[in-house]
Amino acid sequence: MEMTSSDVWVMAHAAQISLALALCSIAFGTILAVLLTPLAFARLAIARFAYRLYVFVVRGTPVLLLALLTFYALASYWGRISPYAAGVVVLTIYLSALFAEIFRGGVLAIPNPLWDSSKSLGLSRRSIFWRVVTPLVARYSLPPYLNVCVMAVKASSVLSIISVWELTFASREIIERTLDVYRVLAVASVFYFIMCFAIDRVGRWMEGRLAAKGFAGEPA
Amino acid sequence: MGQYRAWVEAYGVAFLEAAGWTLAVAVASFICALIWGALLFFARLRGGIWTDRIVDGYVQLLRNIPVLLPIYLIYFGFPLAGLLWPAAICGGIALVLQNGAYISEIFRGAYKAIDRVQPDAARSLGLLPWMAFRKVTLPQILVHSIPALGNQAVLLLKDTSLLSAITVVELTMQAKVLTERTGAAYAPFVVAAIFYLAMVSVIELLARTAHRSVRWK
Numbered sequence: 001m002e003m004t005s006s007d008v009w010v011m012a013h014a015a016q017i018s019l020a021l022a023l024c025s026i027a028f029g030t031i032l033a034v035l036l037t038p039l040a041f042a043r044l045a046i047a048r049f050a051y052r053l054y055v056f057v058v059r060g061t062p063v064l065l066l067a068l069l070t071f072y073a074l075a076s077y078w079g080r081i082s083p084y085a086a087g088v089v090v091l092t093i094y095l096s097a098l099f100a101e102i103f104r105g106g107v108l109a110i111p112n113p114l115w116d117s118s119k120s121l122g123l124s125r126r127s128i129f130w131r132v133v134t135p136l137v138a139r140y141s142l143p144p145y146l147n148v149c150v151m152a153v154k155a156s157s158v159l160s161i162i163s164v165w166e167l168t169f170a171s172r173e174i175i176e177r178t179l180d181v182y183r184v185l186a187v188a189s190v191f192y193f194i195m196c197f198a199i200d201r202v203g204r205w206m207e208g209r210l211a212a213k214g215f216a217g218e219p220a
Numbered sequence: 221m222g223q224y225r226a227w228v229e230a231y232g233v234a235f236l237e238a239a240g241w242t243l244a245v246a247v248a249s250f251i252c253a254l255i256w257g258a259l260l261f262f263a264r265l266r267g268g269i270w271t272d273r274i275v276d277g278y279v280q281l282l283r284n285i286p287v288l289l290p291i292y293l294i295y296f297g298f299p300l301a302g303l304l305w306p307a308a309i310c311g312g313i314a315l316v317l318q319n320g321a322y323i324s325e326i327f328r329g330a331y332k333a334i335d336r337v338q339p340d341a342a343r344s345l346g347l348l349p350w351m352a353f354r355k356v357t358l359p360q361i362l363v364h365s366i367p368a369l370g371n372q373a374v375l376l377l378k379d380t381s382l383l384s385a386i387t388v389v390e391l392t393m394q395a396k397v398l399t400e401r402t403g404a405a406y407a408p409f410v411v412a413a414i415f416y417l418a419m420v421s422v423i424e425l426l427a428r429t430a431h432r433s434v435r436w437k
Contacts, residue, residue, distance in 0.1 A: 056417070057413070059420075060378075060416060060417045060420040060421070061378070061413045062378040062379070062380075062381035062382075062416060063378070063381075064381045064384065064392055065381055065391075065395070065409060065412055065413055068392065068395070068396060068399075068406075068409055069409040069410070069413065072406040072409065073405065073406045073409075153286075154284075154285070154286040154287075155286070156286075157286035157288045157289075158288070158382065161384070168286065171292070175292065175296055179300070181292070181296040181300055182297060185289055185292060188285075188289055189285045189289055192285045192289070193284045193285055196283075196284035197284050
């Protein structure tokens with residue numbers, strides 16, 4: 001049996017859900033990462049340790065395992081929960097660790113003299129944060145940040161295994177019904193490719209623009 | 221804690237076996253992916269413009285789709301082509317296809333990082349092009365690649381968990397089976413996570429040691 005054009009529409013709809021899952025998690029993950037990054041530079045050793053432990057555990061565990069753990073753990077406390085909610089929670093946790101590491105790298109990339117010069121200008125801690133650190137970290141972090149956004153779209157496919165109906169789940173459903181393996185997967189690849197490649201291109205374009213203004217890359 | 225101890229005592233063997241599968245698939249796939257990635261890299265280095273374009277297309281495609289798609293392609297596609305291979309092999313091939321694409325890019329990045337004058341310098345010393353490549357360029361590619369290859373090995377190890385979607389009983393699948401069979405809340409997943417974290421730590425340690433031991437020679 002062959003897949004029909006209505007199957008393609010179903011997959012297009014599923015692709016939107018994949019994208020929505022990824023975008024939601026990117027938004028929440030970014031917020032969580034912004035809250036986590038200061039821990040990496042905290043005076044308290046325990047805060048730095050907590051940050052490193054969080055990053056180590058989240059980055060060292062497969063997303064699927066995190067997903068199953070979250071899904072089953074949340075379910076054991078609150079009864080059966082929506083797999084979509086669990087999916088966004090998992091991707092948020094996963095992305096927050098990756099984003100936080102990127103932001104941490106961005107802070108470390110700020111040239112040392114800049115800290116001294118902003119202090120010598122008499123800027124308050126708050127102005128240093130908003131007017132020096134934030135704009136620079138945003139610029140240093142942008143290319144790797146968008147790389148992780150590509151990973152977010154790809155990681156959302158893993159959620160199909162905890163019964164989130166998105167592009168990979170829909171593809172598998174159609175494959176099992178029609179056995180039209182090659183065509184279904186080709187269509188799914190095209191959808192994923194468009195989403196990921198678009199983010200990747202935007203990233204490279206921005207990298208080029210920022211480099212031209214002398215912001216990206218290693219500080220002198 | 222008592223809960224975990226009872227777990228380890230009752231299901232330790234099942235976990236060790238599953239961890240063995242995870243490790244076996246990961247190691248075999250990584251070795252094959254290194255070879256496949258090296259072949260792709262050499263094809264781009266030596267081949268003409270069309271080879272370059274085809275390999276580039278392959279790399280871009282596999283970098284921008286989730287691993288589950290090649291896994292399903294081989295697991296569902298091979299039987300249609302009359303190849304009834306074990307799920308672990310099918311999944312392994314999919315991991316090799318994708319990680320090979322990433323690894324070829326790692327080699328290419330390392331190659332680009334080498335100073336352009338070096339091949340000329342080597343030739344001016346009387347080395348034949350092939351010897352210049354083997355003695356000057358290749359060692360540097362390998363040394364520069366080690367940290368990125370370590371990262372890739374970690375990613376590959378984590379991706380083996382996706383083979384649970386095609387019935388391979390590796391760590392993640394084993395944890396899921398035990399959770400469902402015993403009615404435990406989530407303890408088996410925590411145990412599986414500890415196994416993964418231990419393996420990841422070993423890989424990172426190996427990569428760091430390897431890099432440090434060859435860096436300045």
